[in-house]
Every structure is written in structure tokens, then in C-alpha cells.
Amino acid sequence: MSTLETTDTLFFGRADATLGRDEAAAVTRAALAGMDDGELFLEYRESEALALEDGRIRSASFDTALGFGLRAVSGEAVAYAHAGDVSEAALKRAAETVRGVRAGAGGTMDVAPRATNARLYSPDNPVAAVDFAAKTALLAAIDAYARGRDPRVAQVMATLAGEWQAVQIIRADGHRVADLRPLVRLNVTVVLAAGGRRESGTYGTGGRHGYALLLEPSTWQAAVDEALRQAQVNLGAVAAPAGEMEVVLGPGWPGILLHEAIGHGLEGDFNRKGTSAFAGLIGQRIAAPGVTVVDDGTLPDRRGSLTVDDEGTPSGRTVMIEDGILRAFIQDRQNARLMGVAPTGNGRRQSFAHVPMPRMTNTIMTGGDHSPDEIIASVGRGLYAVNFGGGQVDITSGKFVFSASEAYLIEDGKVGAPVKGATLIGNGPDALTKVTMVGNDPGLDPGIGTCGKNGQGVPVGVGQPTLKLRGLTVGGTAVR
16 A cells, blocks of 8 residues: 555545545645645654653553644745644634635745655554563563663663654645654663762664664663663763863764754744844855765654655755855745745654744764874863763854763873763854864764754754864863
């Protein structure tokens, strides 16, 4: 059965269905007549989460959601109506609501997205593919394995989550596109206690695939070992120094700093409105030579990837910064049209109850020429940040503060003692100009990212090679 046929069954072929495919298309066509753009977005989602703590399943949840969102676009104005009742009556009420935005519309519907035969992930439902007993057994095995690896283990927490999202998008011209999206994630936290001190380590992994990979002992044992390693490192960590110094960022997950401090500023809506620090700078140098940043939603099985975005545009690979020169922003359909450029496949929404907006998929800095050892050896005194926790960024100014969950001192070109309490403080646009060495070891995060914007959360990916930056401000806890 094709993806379109599967979603037809979910939305129009249920025993209790009161909306037919032809009726949905007809109401959408009438509602969007004379508009500049818009679509009917239909969604069905199954999601579950299991959490273990101290050897017991503390919570288990399962949820289903079914609904639609109808959007009408007129210039810069958007009217949106949604309902958890996929019926002809509900859709007609939504159509009456969105018609009010027509005043000022150009009267010519924007062209439909191009078609694609790409399939970046399996369409199978991971939630239904593995029974509940196997999932609880996995969490129990994780707890036992962690406690057997180190006698100092005081607490083990593990969560397993999965979802299956089916979407169909119908446009006024009858163009239809559908997608079936799996998503799974495993997180493990281990707490060690020794000498009156307690420290934790956390590791997660996942992506757009089924549970089979997470059930493999090689996968979940590696997750436990990494969480345990981080906790062991933190037990021996000393207070971080403060001041301006050279900073080396590790590969993979530290790309979250790139995503937050720079990536949001490259989204089309902020630049169209002139609120981004990068607005009006296309074609200009904004980063050091050697810095190339892409947003790539076409990577198979990755957490941030999409066969088509939530407007029906095929996902793409957008070179945003090339060798330090700003080349493009990532776009949804509305902002692309208003800015006179092509959409890039980055129109995303959290659910049928949310309007789409330009959002990142997998945001990656490509590799350079220097080995990680060469980069470390070039630092006289600095900080080596391997993993990050939370952070904050101001899109307009680009100012950021990020906390390092795993970091080390670098002294005389050698990695020294682990430190805790280190924060990186800076400005995204300014930080791009301070990159002095780009590593030849590009890596991706393990599949754990979720991005928030305007109250909406969507899964994303990040990646980068080892990087060296000069003159970043490090906030620390060491007392002089």
C-alpha cells in the first residue's frame, strides 16, 4: 500500500469516518479560492513513553491524536483553524473561519510543491511493532547492567519513547502529498555516589527508525557505558576557571551551540522581518574562512530529517554559509514568497494544532583540514568542551549563554583535568568570526535534539567537527 493510500485509510476510510477524500478536497478548494497560499493538514499520531527509576517502571503512557489544521495565507496575514474532529462539518466551520483573511490577497494561488519519490525512513509504525513486555524488559536490563558496571551506582533512570506520525496535505488545486514518520529515542542517566559526592552522566540515542536498533545490546549497553563514563569524569571534576580564553568544541552534539546561537538567526521569518542579526547580509562575509554551514533534511533515518516538510515541500540541503560567506536562509512557503526566493523544505509545525514556520532540520558545520590532536596541541591555555546541557540565546542580538556538561582544561597543548560549572558566553555572529581551526572529524549528534520556537517543539539534528575559537568568555566557579 502506498503512503497516500495508507493515509487515505486513516483519515477517510475509518469505520466512523464522516469526511470523504473528495469532500475534503472540495471544501479546501472553496476555502482557499483567491488566497495566496494555504493547505489542509491532516495528522494521525500514536505516541508512547516508558520511564524506569530505581529498578521500577515509574510511568508508562500511550496516546493517540487525530485532527486537521486549515491554513489560508493572504500576503503577510495567516488565518488558521484546527480541530480534533476530522469531519465534514468541522472542516466547513474551519473554512468559514479562514475565509476572513482573503482581503488583500493577490488572487493567484502559489504553485504546488514539486513531487518526490524519495523515502528517507521506513513507513512502519514502531509503536505497534514491539510489544510492551519487550520494552519493559529493555529498561530492566539497562538498570541491571549499569549497576553491575560500577559499585558506586546510586541511581539509574532510563526512558524509552516512540511515535508514529501520519500526515496528508491537500492543496486547493487538488495536489496531495503524504508522509509516514517513525521516531524513537532512548535516554539513560546514571548517578554515582562516592566520598560524600554525587555526580550524574546522561546519554541518549534515537532517530527515524524502529525500536529494533535500540533493543540491540550493542546499542543500549553503549548508551549505559557512555552515561557511566560521564558520571565517572564528573566525580573527579574541579571547579572551572573563568575569563577570556581559547575554546575547543568537540564534534557532534556540541553543534547544538551552532544550532541555537546561529541557526535560528538564519531562518527566513526573522530575516524577512529584519529582527535577525544576519538580516540583509546575503553575499557578505559573516564567518571566518573555512566555515561552511548547511541545513540538510535529506539524511536517511536522522531525527531531524523529513521526506516532505509540513507544507508538502520535499526536504532539501541548503548551504547557508559557504566558506564564511552568507549564501541563503532556510524558508517555508510564505516567507519564501514574500522574500522572492524558493522554499527550502523547512516549513515545520509541532502538530495539526500549530501553524507552520521556517525551522531547522539537521544543521551541520562541514569538516576542515585539521586533526583533533593538532587543534588541541595548538592551545596554550583554554577549555575543551565535549558536551553541552542547557543554554539561552537572543535571536535579535545573537547573544548566548551555554553550560558545558563535560569539559576539560587544556594546558600547554594537552587535555588536563575535567572541570564542572563552565559556561560559554558570547555572541553568535561574533563567534563565527573567531573560528581559527576546523577539524577533519565531522560528526552528528546521537539523535536526541528537540528545538523550541514560538511555543512549538520539533525534532532536529545537529553536527560539527572539532572547532577551535579564540577569545570566548568562559564563566566558571573557581575561586581565586
